[in-house]
Amino acid sequence: KQEVTQIPAALSVPEGENLVLNCSFTDSAIYNLQWFRQDPGKGLTSLLLIQSSQREQTSGRLNASLDKSSGRSTLYIAASQPGDSATYLCAVIGNQFYFGTGTSLTVIP
Amino acid sequence: GAVVSQHPSRVICKSGTSVKIECRSLDFQATTMFWYRQFPKQSLMLMATSNEGSKATYEQGVEKDKFLINHASLTLSTLTVTSAHPEDSSFYICSARDLVDSNEKLFFGSGTQLSVL
Numbered sequence: 001k002q003e004v005t006q007i008p009a010a011l012s013v014p015e016g017e018n019l020v021l022n023c024s025f026t027d028s029a030i031y032n033l034q035w036f037r038q039d040p041g042k043g044l045t046s047l048l049l050i051q052s053s054q055r056e057q058t059s060g061r062l063n064a065s066l067d068k069s070s071g072r073s074t075l076y077i078a079a080s081q082p083g084d085s086a087t088y089l090c091a092v093i094g095n096q097f098y099f100g101t102g103t104s105l106t107v108i109p
Numbered sequence: 110g111a112v113v114s115q116h117p118s119r120v121i122c123k124s125g126t127s128v129k130i131e132c133r134s135l136d137f138q139a140t141t142m143f144w145y146r147q148f149p150k151q152s153l154m155l156m157a158t159s160n161e162g163s164k165a166t167y168e169q170g171v172e173k174d175k176f177l178i179n180h181a182s183l184t185l186s187t188l189t190v191t192s193a194h195p196e197d198s199s200f201y202i203c204s205a206r207d208l209v210d211s212n213e214k215l216f217f218g219s220g221t222q223l224s225v226l
Contacts, residue, residue: 034215044153044202044217089153091215099145099153 002027004092006100013080014108021075021103023090028068032093035064035075037086038102044089047075080107112136113205115218122193123226130188130221132203138183139205143215144176147200159186193225 003026013019023033032051036044048057048064050073056065063076073090085107090100112135122128132142140161145153157178158166165178175197177189186205190197203218 036217044204046215046217093215099155 002030002092002094002098004090004098004100006088006090006103008103009101010104010106012106012108015080015082017080017107018076018078019080019105021077021088021090021105023073023075023092023100025071025073025092025098027092027094028071030068030092030094033064033066033073034091034093035062035073036089036091038089039086047088077105080105082107082109113203113216113218115203115221117221118219119222119224121224121226124194125192128190128193128223130190130201130203130223132186132188132205132218134184134205134207134216137205137207137209137216139186139207140183142180142186142203142205144178144186144188145202145204147202153202156188161186190223193223195225198223198225 005024007022030052032049034049035047037047038044047062048059050057050064050066061078066073077084085105087102087104089102092098114133114135116131120128142159144156146156147153155168156171159178159180161180161183167173175191180186200220200222202220204215206215
């Protein structure tokens, strides 16, 4: 069974710093990997989708990479802002969808 | 982009009553919809996969008689929590996969906060 782990579980950084969130998965037979953010009490907002044939995707200050062979993905956030504070989830998409444990990010003004 | 509407966003009910949550894909067709549950400070847990025109597939440990799922059309799936109890209080989220989107991207509803008194 696919297991998806995110490290760190929580992260606090001062505004303006660049940061990296990590997602690892045990089964490399995936179709896609998707990064989401979740604000408290809200649904999920899709950030980036990386297809299994791709290595990375970029959107604004966000860059997500995928290394299927090593079972890893990273989400890079440049020049962090207080509005980036949220929980970030990665989801591995194979025959089913498996969510990571999440990283709670706090950006301090 | 594609929109998934989930209703209601918040519901408070008495123990023993049933609650229905709707999940609609507004501008695309979805043969498959997913229902998740989230406990505070925990990750999402897939409850079931809802397939249009057929029975839902439930994850291990999820009671299918308690969480009734109906996916009667390509744009609507409903989750009914029957005889709700306080331990059913949770945040429920649905998601849908666009039928014609080969990227398999998921679109999520805004969630339903269920509180059972």
